[in-house]
Amino acid sequence: MKIKYPTGVEVHGKSLRISFTYKGKRVRETLGIPDTPKNRKLAGELRTAICYKIKTGAFDYSVEFPESKNCNEKSISNKNVTFGYVANKWVELKRIEVAVSTFEAYKSIVNVLFFFIDKNKMINLFNLEDILSVRNKMLTSPTIEPVNRVSKIGRSVSTVNNYMKILNCIFCFAAENKYIETNVLSSIKNLKKSRAVPDPITKEEFPRLLNATRNIQAKNMLIVSVYTGLRPGELCALAYEDIDFIERTITVKRNISNIGDFSLPKTPSSTDRVIHMLDPVYESLREQMSLTRMTSPEIVNVEMREYGKYREDSCTFVFQPSVVARNGLETKHYSPGGFNGIWGALIKRSGVRHRKSYQTRHTYACWMLSAGANPAFIATQMGHSSAKMIYDVYGAWMKENDKDQIAIMNRNAPHMPHPIESKVINS
Incomplete structure (x- = not known):
């Protein structure tokens, strides 16, 4: 009966050997263990674990196979990788976590980051000053536009905060995978911005x-x-x-x-x-x-x-x-x-x-609130999990309509009963 080996496992002489792809090349490593059913299973599990580490960027040849002749040739010190390598690795691993549209948005943001950050610079060489300088450039430099569109000077605080959020994710990923000792963005806070105020279409x-x-x-x-x-x-x-x-x-x-x-x-x-x-x-x-x-x-x-x-x-x-x-x-x-x-x-x-077309959604909320609708009901209609979002986003706008609300309450509140005249009963 022919022996069945796990994927990537084979016998070499009297020992088991595994093969896998690393940096685009197929490599083989002899494990030095005899060919037994139990060892075949262990070899298959080891290969699976190695392939996963390679995919996530956590594989170090010198740790897994320190005596291998391939060690010096194949091993990459985690501190000798570029920002571009780590950024592309991070965004590719996000593919299975997020929707296609979100993944495409991540790729687009990473490409914008490459415009401001040298993707060939070793990631362990970045310091806090470098990152703050990048943020300042994002805020003040012209936007990147197609040939037929006019560039604007600077980007909104919301846009820059979003770019910095993705950059922070990349450096967190780098720290967790030992490409860097610490995340240099850990002390950077979001730029302050004013809360967006709804700008509904008026009834006129x-x-x-x-x-x-x-x-x-x-x-x-x-x-x-x-x-x-x-x-x-x-x-x-x-x-x-x-x-x-x-x-x-x-x-x-x-x-x-x-x-x-x-x-x-x-x-x-x-x-x-x-x-x-x-x-x-x-x-x-x-x-x-x-x-x-x-x-x-x-x-x-x-x-x-x-x-x-x-x-x-x-x-x-x-x-x-x-x-x-x-x-x-x-x-x-x-x-x-x-x-x-x-x-x-x-x-x-x-x-x-x-206004942006999204203001039609804000218009619905503002008009319905001014008509006296229950904020909790509006939240369910708009797809919010609770009325908190309604109060947070439209609270200030709702205050401007206090007079309308008073009129609604006066119109809809139960009328006061007429006072009943008391009669004196003579005993």
């Missing part, structure tokens, strides 16, 4: 935006975005299969990224949340049905939170570029970038002060 501006729409679909898209609080990616991924016109509800099942990848909504509390349609939403979606309801569905792969897991959804998308396309393209759905384009055109034509 909204009709101007509606009048600036040039087709029914753009009008319906605007109304649904403002009266549901859907994120742009959730709005673009909305399908008729998610809508119950009898119960007047929308179940938020997916999101689409700027690169066209479908995934679950941003947070677990956002996923499968049920939005109750306000009248403007119901009427707009009924009107939109005449444009897109009878189009053929598209099968899309929705990335789940577990790595490598996908779900197939059959989607008849509510908003479809092909409805208004002049170039004959049969695109079945928008991306957030497409919605941003529609929004930008509406801003220009209406003369309304510029």
Whole structure:
């Protein structure tokens, strides 16, 4: 009967030998143990452990095989690796932890870091002064833009803090894998920034935006975005299969990224949340049905939170570029970038002060709060796990509407009963 060996395990003379790939080359190491069933299993487990260490950057040839003839040739001192090597290793290992869109964002940030940091510099040579200098350059130097776009001077504090967060992750990874003694970013705190204040569309501006729409679909898209609080990616991924016109509800099942990848909504509390349609939403979606309801569905792969897991959804998308396309393209759905384009055109034509399209989500929250809605209910509609986010983000804005709130309470509070005149009873 032929002996079956674990992957990468073979017999060499009277001893077992393992083979593995290191730095792009296949190497073999004799273990000096006899070929027995138990030793074959141990050799297979050792090889698996070595392959994992190589993948995570923790493998040191001189530690694992100090007597090997390959030791001097193959071993890399952990302190002789470049920043670029560690950064690329970190981002590649993140691939299995995060969504595709997040992974692409990480890669993009690492490439920006390479613009400010010499990726060929040994990572153990960086000190605190180097890192603070990098942060200052990020804040003050021109942005990196395509050829046809004008560069701006400096970046926002939020952007720089985000870049520094990724840089800190890279140096933490380096410290944990002994590339460096300590993380030089450990004492650096985030730059202070003002809390972002919601900038909702006013009730005077909204009709101007509606009048600036040039087709029914753009009008319906605007109304649904403002009266549901859907994120742009959730709005673009909305399908008729998610809508119950009898119960007047929308179940938020997916999101689409700027690169066209479908995934679950941003947070677990956002996923499968049920939005109750306000009248403007119901009427707009009924009107939109005449444009897109009878189009053929598209099968899309929705990335789940577990790595490598996908779900197939059959989607008849509510908003479809092909409805208004002049170039004959049969695109079945928008991306957030497409919605941003529609929004930008509406801003220009209406003369309304510029805002990002995400403000439609803030508009929903602000309008509903001023209408007297319960903050806890608004939180569930927007996909927040608690009302704390509503109070944190919209608390200051809510104070500005105290007079409206007083009027609502006066209007809705139970009326005081008329006093009952007491009668004197003579005994």
